[in-house]
Structure formats: C-alpha cells, structure tokens
Amino acid sequence: MSPTQLLSTSISSTSSAFLAAPIAFKARNQNVSMASKKPPICTCVAAPQEQKNVYTTQVSRNANIAKLQAGYLFPEVARRRNAHMLKYPDAKVISLGIGDTTEPIPEVITSAMSKRAEALSTLEGYSGYGNEQGEKPLRTAIASTFYGDLGIEEDDIFVSDGAKCDISRLQMVFGANVTMAVQDPSYPAYVDSSVIMGQTGQFQKDFEKYAYAMYMSDDNPRSIFEIPGAKEVAMETSSFSKYAGFTGVRLGWTVVPKQLLYSDGFPVAKDFNRVICTSFNGASNICQAGGLACLSPEGLKAMSEVIGFYKENTNIIMDTFNSLGFSVYGGKNAPYVWVHFPGQSSWDVFSEILEKTHVVTTPGSGFGPAGEGFVRVSAFGHRENVLEACRRFKQLYK
Amino acid sequence: MSPTQLLSTSISSTSSAFLAAPIAFKARNQNVSMASKKPPICTCVAAPQEQKNVYTTQVSRNANIAKLQAGYLFPEVARRRNAHMLKYPDAKVISLGIGDTTEPIPEVITSAMSKRAEALSTLEGYSGYGNEQGEKPLRTAIASTFYGDLGIEEDDIFVSDGAKCDISRLQMVFGANVTMAVQDPSYPAYVDSSVIMGQTGQFQKDFEKYAYAMYMSDDNPRSIFEIPGAKEVAMETSSFSKYAGFTGVRLGWTVVPKQLLYSDGFPVAKDFNRVICTSFNGASNICQAGGLACLSPEGLKAMSEVIGFYKENTNIIMDTFNSLGFSVYGGKNAPYVWVHFPGQSSWDVFSEILEKTHVVTTPGSGFGPAGEGFVRVSAFGHRENVLEACRRFKQLYK
Structure with missing residues (x-):
C-alpha cells in the first residue's frame, strides 16, 4: 500500500x-x-x-478522462512551440498551426460591439440575462443568411459561444449510452469530448459539421440542410470564428431542426434546449451585436474580403508544396493545406519542420489515424509570414 | 408496435x-x-x-434528461410571466424573479470593453484564440483581489463565461460515477446538470459555491479558501454577474487549487484543464478586458457602489415583509429575500402574487424540497420598481 x-x-x-x-x-x-x-x-x-x-x-478520477491518450492536440502543439522558442530565443517562429485568424476584424463589426459595450453603461442600453438560445434578431439573421430557402427557421437556431463549446453540449444531450462516429481525420474535440462522456462503439448518431462553408468555391453543399431530408437526420454546428476573425471574440451557432426526432418521437431540439438552459447562459450580448453586424450587407462584404485574403494565402501555400513535388490535399474549400509525407510519422515531420524552418504546423495524426503521414499547414497568417514560411519550405525541401 | x-x-x-x-x-x-x-x-x-x-x-433519447421532472426553473418562471403579460397586456409587470441585474455597468468597465472591441480592428490590437484558462493579467488580478493572502495562485484560477457554465464543465470532469451532494434549497443548475450526467446517490464530492461574497457584511468567510485545509478538499466557482452587472456580458471563474487531488493522487486541476481545453475555448477577449477593469481601483469602487444600491433594495423588501408580519430569511449577505408562507405551496403563492400584484417572484420549491412554502424575492431592480412592488405587497397582505 x-x-x-x-x-x-x-x-x-x-x-x-x-x-x-x-x-x-x-x-x-x-x-x-x-x-x-x-x-x-x-x-x-x-x-x-x-x-x-x-x-x-x-x-475517484473519472476513468473516461484517464482514457485520453495525450493532451488535447492544440495545447500540445503550443507546448512544443514554446519549448522551441526557449531553445531558439532569437528565431523568428511562424505559426501556421492551430489555424488562428490573424487579420483584424472589419471595423463595421467591431464598432457594433464597441457601441453595444458602451450602451451597457446607460439605463436604456443596459441588458442583463439574455435568452439562452440567443437574441432573436441574430437568430433570424443567421436563419435567413445561411439557410434562406432551406426551411430552417429562427427557432431552429441556437446561438452559442462557439462550435467547440456546442460540440460538448451536444455530447451532454446524447449522454454516454449512444455511440459516436466521426470522420477520420477529424477535429479532435469530436473525439475527445466523446471519450470524456464515455461514448464508444459502433455508429448510431447522425451528426455532421460542414467546415468553412464561406470558404467553399465549388458546387458542394455549404450546409447539410441543402440535402433533401437532412432536417430529419442531421444537426449542424458553425461559427463566426473563421469568417469574421471571432476566434477570440467567441460566437457560433448550432442548428437543431424541430423535425429531428429521437427513436421515441421526442424532438432532439427540446432536449438540446434543456441542456443549454441548464449548462449555458447565452453568448455575450456584446459578441451577439458583433454577429448581427457580420450579417448586415456591409458586414457580409467585409467578411468576404477577409476570407478572400486567406484564400490567397491558401493558394500560395499550395503552389509552394506543389512546386516541390509534394502531394497536396485540401486547400480548395477550406483554409488548410494537407501535405503528404508518405511513410513518415506526422510528429517527426512536424518536429523536423519546426527545428529546421521555425515554422509551426499541425501533425495530421493529431486528427486521427488517417492523418498519419500528413502535416496540416494553416493559411491563417499575415501575408509576409506566409511568404516567408514558403521561402523556408523551399529551402528545406529544394 | x-x-x-x-x-x-x-x-x-x-x-x-x-x-x-x-x-x-x-x-x-x-x-x-x-x-x-x-x-x-x-x-x-x-x-x-x-x-x-x-x-x-x-x-435513443438520453434517459438522464428524460428524468428531469420539469423545465429548468427560470425559463419556466419566464414562461408564466409571458403568459401573464398576454392575459393582462396593460398591466405594469415588475420582475423580481430570476435575479437579473438592472443597473447600468459602470462606465470605467464598459469603456474598457469598448476599447478592446475597437482595438480588434487594428493590426496591433487584434487577438485570436486566447488561452482556454483565461488571460494571465486577469487570472493574476482575480487571484490577488479575491484570494490575496489565501495561497491561491494565478494558475489555480480558470476564467470562464460564467458560473453556470463552469458547473456543467465540473460535472463533465467528475463524470457519471461520482455522486453529488447539494444544499437544499439549491441553485437548480447544480441539481439539473447532475441529473443530466447521471449522478445520483450519496455524498462523495467536495464541492461548494459561495454566493455573492461581495454582498457579505458580517464575519462569515467570503471564500471557502479562508478555511484552513480547504485547498485540499474544495473548489470555488464565482462570477462578475452580480458584482458588475455582467449577467448578459458573461464572465466568471473557477478556482481549482493544485493541492486538490483525486483518491489516486492525480490533481483535479489537470483534468479540469483537460475538459476546458476540449469543451471550451476561453471567455470572450472583450469580456475579459471588462473583468480586468472591474478589478482596477476605480472598477472596484464602482462595483461596490452598485452593490450598495442593490443592498438598499434588499433592505426595503425585508422591511416591507417584516412590517406585514412575515418571517423573512436571507437578505443580509445576499441580494435575495426569502419570505415564508407556512403550509402553502410555493407555486400557489407565486401565482397569487403574480395574479394580484403583477410582480414576478421565484417559487422557493424550485430550489429544492426545503424551499417549499417560500417565495424568493430578488432585490435586483430599479428603485422605483422595488418601491412600487413593495406598495403592492402591502396592499395585498395588509
């Protein structure tokens, strides 16, 4: 003992x-x-x-958490980046890892948040607890902007403080006795939150997230609800993070159509609503003002300019790796480029790139077994940093 | 079939x-x-x-959620208030129910949030993903302001979007196999989030929340960590909601001391950190700027003036019910007054007060069996509304 x-x-x-x-x-x-x-x-x-x-x-410690094999991916990448910076204090480290937005938020959006914050110091402009589901004008604007002719209504939209947070709340809704299927490679929060809740086994759950719809430039559906019948089998989680640079502001939404029913006919939306009323108190009113400004005509135009800038970054990165003879995936409809290093370990390639170029990427294996042999390069970065990183890649792999 | x-x-x-x-x-x-x-x-x-x-x-529907007997308390109160307003469209309804702050946020605090929002549109002022645990200056300020000489350090503080949200994340940390004890009456999120996670049975968990420390005017401890040894058995969740009127802004924190260990010696803080990294992405950077301003000397002074205002409201309500011969509890160290109606059902009293005075209260039984026979009257309200509500109470119970 x-x-x-x-x-x-x-x-x-x-x-x-x-x-x-x-x-x-x-x-x-x-x-x-x-x-x-x-x-x-x-x-x-x-x-x-x-x-x-x-x-x-x-x-006793929660055995499900003890099952998690390693730290959550992105903090682990940050830890290695910080260790690298301690080792090379003079290196100019460029982060193309987590996929964090770098460009300022358009002024039309920040000024709406600034005004809302200022109004909170006035008797007329003050507001306390909002609806857990979000402010009605924002829910209406999300429904009409993203799901205009798809039959998704304002009350199907649940505003949140971000997609990652909603994923966990969805896990709470379904509980430990459902099993969860995820694509491979996959956003690690899907897997980890599922492990924490004790969900393992075979597929039972209809659950999907479309990535980065506003970055899409081909005919693929932007929303799963473009597929007939999807309202009866699917939910969708999205956010303003990569559209408007809201990664630090925190604002997202989840669509739970009222047509989505459990096997006993009970509406999933009612239970999701019960969970958010219990475990969430609504997104910040200031951030919701920003979201509403995003969906104004000026906001939409400003967002599409920022997205266009990141898409140019994506093209620069893709062209670089293509010219070096690598097989490159992604990049077309999402601001990430997956570079193939056949037969190599993702973490080894990650380490080699970091050691020799001072550029932080993300090891593909962090997204699931099918990501092994890949590194993911994020297109979020100032233009000069993306260009400099590409110069270093060309130096390393010439 | x-x-x-x-x-x-x-x-x-x-x-x-x-x-x-x-x-x-x-x-x-x-x-x-x-x-x-x-x-x-x-x-x-x-x-x-x-x-x-x-x-x-x-x-299949999550059986744990199906166990929840009724809607979450406060949305249910809101539903009944709305029904009442439809029935009496001309009535001047006064809400002393959920305990929602009504007074504007001091300008020193809103201007910090406004400035942070504006800065996000500049290259120098932009920030993306923050640390899931919160910004270091805010964590440091919380530790020194509220736990100055109690041995709680900056890295024991986890900044969040509010206490209610952290309660659910704590439930995720502990999982379904612990059992949960709550005081009775109790904040309903404790019970409901526990039911959702499938926690039932006898006491095992050391977990406490102190309410409203800044409203306390006697010698009781403001923080559980004033009690020797508490760092090894307790966590504490708190928020800026009732101190600074942040109910809609959303900002709170949880203290998980590094000395708190599971039975196997593993630190609880490490698992809490893993859960927030997986299921949360940090509080909004704009709101964190507001929190930091709250803890400046000017912010603290402004907050204590707002708190003083609500405490005057509390005294007005207590004096009213005392003068009518009711037994009144609470009110001294918290902005809520519990009025005893022996032998009556809380919901019946709630309905009678609403029907006859157009004042919304909260039925005590919504907080647990021990709350039956009480209604809770919140002291959050504009002064003229509190005075008017008290006039109506005197009319009803004279």
Whole structure:
C-alpha cells in the first residue's frame, strides 16, 4: 500500500451529506502523522518529506478522462512551440498551426460591439440575462443568411459561444449510452469530448459539421440542410470564428431542426434546449451585436474580403508544396493545406519542420489515424509570414 | 408496435461508419410508404395524415434528461410571466424573479470593453484564440483581489463565461460515477446538470459555491479558501454577474487549487484543464478586458457602489415583509429575500402574487424540497420598481 493509498483509505466521510466542503478537515492531520509513523511496505514510494503534503480526497478520477491518450492536440502543439522558442530565443517562429485568424476584424463589426459595450453603461442600453438560445434578431439573421430557402427557421437556431463549446453540449444531450462516429481525420474535440462522456462503439448518431462553408468555391453543399431530408437526420454546428476573425471574440451557432426526432418521437431540439438552459447562459450580448453586424450587407462584404485574403494565402501555400513535388490535399474549400509525407510519422515531420524552418504546423495524426503521414499547414497568417514560411519550405525541401 | 417504432426499426444503418450524416435518406421514403400501407395494430395511434411527417432517427433519447421532472426553473418562471403579460397586456409587470441585474455597468468597465472591441480592428490590437484558462493579467488580478493572502495562485484560477457554465464543465470532469451532494434549497443548475450526467446517490464530492461574497457584511468567510485545509478538499466557482452587472456580458471563474487531488493522487486541476481545453475555448477577449477593469481601483469602487444600491433594495423588501408580519430569511449577505408562507405551496403563492400584484417572484420549491412554502424575492431592480412592488405587497397582505 503506497502512502497515498494509506492516507486516502483511512479517512472516513462524515454523515453531513448536505454540507459539502468542510469534511475531513480534522482527520487530515491525523492521517499525515499516521503515515509518517508507519513505514511504507512498497519500496518505490515518495520521499518522507513529500508525504507531509499528500492529502487525497475520496473522489475517484473519472476513468473516461484517464482514457485520453495525450493532451488535447492544440495545447500540445503550443507546448512544443514554446519549448522551441526557449531553445531558439532569437528565431523568428511562424505559426501556421492551430489555424488562428490573424487579420483584424472589419471595423463595421467591431464598432457594433464597441457601441453595444458602451450602451451597457446607460439605463436604456443596459441588458442583463439574455435568452439562452440567443437574441432573436441574430437568430433570424443567421436563419435567413445561411439557410434562406432551406426551411430552417429562427427557432431552429441556437446561438452559442462557439462550435467547440456546442460540440460538448451536444455530447451532454446524447449522454454516454449512444455511440459516436466521426470522420477520420477529424477535429479532435469530436473525439475527445466523446471519450470524456464515455461514448464508444459502433455508429448510431447522425451528426455532421460542414467546415468553412464561406470558404467553399465549388458546387458542394455549404450546409447539410441543402440535402433533401437532412432536417430529419442531421444537426449542424458553425461559427463566426473563421469568417469574421471571432476566434477570440467567441460566437457560433448550432442548428437543431424541430423535425429531428429521437427513436421515441421526442424532438432532439427540446432536449438540446434543456441542456443549454441548464449548462449555458447565452453568448455575450456584446459578441451577439458583433454577429448581427457580420450579417448586415456591409458586414457580409467585409467578411468576404477577409476570407478572400486567406484564400490567397491558401493558394500560395499550395503552389509552394506543389512546386516541390509534394502531394497536396485540401486547400480548395477550406483554409488548410494537407501535405503528404508518405511513410513518415506526422510528429517527426512536424518536429523536423519546426527545428529546421521555425515554422509551426499541425501533425495530421493529431486528427486521427488517417492523418498519419500528413502535416496540416494553416493559411491563417499575415501575408509576409506566409511568404516567408514558403521561402523556408523551399529551402528545406529544394 | 406503434407506427413510430415501425418506422425506426425498419431502417438499417449503413456500414459507412465514417460518413455520419447522409444515412437512410433513401430508406426514409420507403419506410413512410410502408407505414401508410400497413395499418397500425395499436388503436391509440397518430392520425394517418400526421404519420406522413413522422420520421424518427434510431437514436435513443438520453434517459438522464428524460428524468428531469420539469423545465429548468427560470425559463419556466419566464414562461408564466409571458403568459401573464398576454392575459393582462396593460398591466405594469415588475420582475423580481430570476435575479437579473438592472443597473447600468459602470462606465470605467464598459469603456474598457469598448476599447478592446475597437482595438480588434487594428493590426496591433487584434487577438485570436486566447488561452482556454483565461488571460494571465486577469487570472493574476482575480487571484490577488479575491484570494490575496489565501495561497491561491494565478494558475489555480480558470476564467470562464460564467458560473453556470463552469458547473456543467465540473460535472463533465467528475463524470457519471461520482455522486453529488447539494444544499437544499439549491441553485437548480447544480441539481439539473447532475441529473443530466447521471449522478445520483450519496455524498462523495467536495464541492461548494459561495454566493455573492461581495454582498457579505458580517464575519462569515467570503471564500471557502479562508478555511484552513480547504485547498485540499474544495473548489470555488464565482462570477462578475452580480458584482458588475455582467449577467448578459458573461464572465466568471473557477478556482481549482493544485493541492486538490483525486483518491489516486492525480490533481483535479489537470483534468479540469483537460475538459476546458476540449469543451471550451476561453471567455470572450472583450469580456475579459471588462473583468480586468472591474478589478482596477476605480472598477472596484464602482462595483461596490452598485452593490450598495442593490443592498438598499434588499433592505426595503425585508422591511416591507417584516412590517406585514412575515418571517423573512436571507437578505443580509445576499441580494435575495426569502419570505415564508407556512403550509402553502410555493407555486400557489407565486401565482397569487403574480395574479394580484403583477410582480414576478421565484417559487422557493424550485430550489429544492426545503424551499417549499417560500417565495424568493430578488432585490435586483430599479428603485422605483422595488418601491412600487413593495406598495403592492402591502396592499395585498395588509
């Protein structure tokens, strides 16, 4: 029995079930002294001076979280970038990793947020709790802008603080007893949030996210709801992050059509609504003002200019890798370029590129087994950085 | 077999496990026509014209959500308020229900948010994804302002979009296999989010929230971490909502001390960090600028003036019910007054007050069985509304 086990098992819980916090305060010191009196049986134990501070609660760790094999992908990439910057303090590191927007938000959008913030200091302009589902004008504008003739209505739209957040709330809606299918490669939040909820096994769930619809330039559907019958089998999550540079502002939405029913005929939207009312209090009113400005005629024009800029970046990156003889995927309808390094490990290629060019990419294997052998290069960056990164790629792979 | 079951069981899932959304599109119409050809065996079925639109997925409803007995408390109160306003379109309804702040946010705070929003349209001022845990200056300011000499450090603070949201993320951290104890009466998000996650049974979890520390005027601890040893057994969730009128702006924080360990010695903070990295992308950068301004000397002074205003409201409400001979609880260290109506149903009293005075309160039973026989009156309101509501209470109960 390790000292840690000794400490935790010798504490009994109190019977004061409704007074949560202060249990076991008294017992704590007694146990520490017990532990120091009794020499541990196992030899691989912490040094005695460390034992003094080891108090453990009786709460077991969530086994589902323990299953997660590694840190969430993007913080892990950031950790390696930071380590690299410590190793090479003078290097000009260029980040084409996580896919973070870099260009300023169009002024027509920020001024709407600024005005809303200022109005909050006035009696007329102040607002408190909003609807958990979002402000009606924004829901209406999202429905008409993105789903105009698809039969999606204002009350099918749930405004959120971003797609990643909604993915977890959707997992809460479905619970541990459904099983989850994801594409491979896949946005890691799909997989990780599913593991946390304890969902494993075979496909049962109709759930899809279209990426980056406003970046699409061919005839593929922008929304899953362009497919007839989709309202009865699908939901869709989207955000303003990559359209308007809202990665730090935080605003998104999820469409849960009222036609989507569980096997017993109960509407999924009613349960989603129950979960957001319980676990969310609506997106920030200031950010919602920004979202509404995004969907004004001037906002839409400004957003499409920013998107056009990133698409030019994408073309520069694709041309670079094509000219170096690499097979390149993606890039056409999304601001990411997948470069193939057959037979190599994604993390090895990631490390080599970082070490030799000081450019941060994302290892494809972080998105799933099918991503192995690829690195993903994000097209989000200032133009001079994208050009400089491409110069370094040409140097490395010439 | 009901038509609904017939429809759902006759659809077989495809083997394309990695293409989530478009399954069963083909099968759908076939099944609908099957159903209309085959008369239902059970007599209590939907009328045939309704069957045409009934397509159900194969996904089962989450049994935990189905367990929730009624709508989340505050939307239910809002629903009844709205019904009342339809019934009495000319009535001047006063809301002292959910506890929504009504006074403008001090200008020193809104101008910080306005400036941050404007800066996002400039190259120098733009920022994308922030740290999921929050911006370092804000984490530092929270640690020093609220936990200055309690040994809580900047990296123990996790900034969020509000306490309600963090409660659900904490439930995700602990998972379905722990059991949850809550005080009674209790903030309903504790109970409902716990039910959604499937947590039932006896006490195991050390978890506490202090309400409204800045409203406290006696010697009780403002933070649980004032209690020696609490860092090893407790977490604390708080927010700017009631301090600075941020109910619509959305900003809060959770303290997970690095000393808090699971029974196996693993730090809870590491798993909380993993969950927020997976299911959250940080609070809005604009709102975080507001939070930092709250904690400046001018911000703190402005916040305490707003809090003083609401505390005067509280005294007015307490004096009113005391003068009418009611037993009144709360009000001293929190901006809510609990009025006792012995032997009566909370919802009945709520309805009577609404019907006869057009004042919205909150039924105490919505907070748990121990709240039965009480209504809660919120002190958040413009002064003239609080005075008018008190006049009407005196009229009703004179």
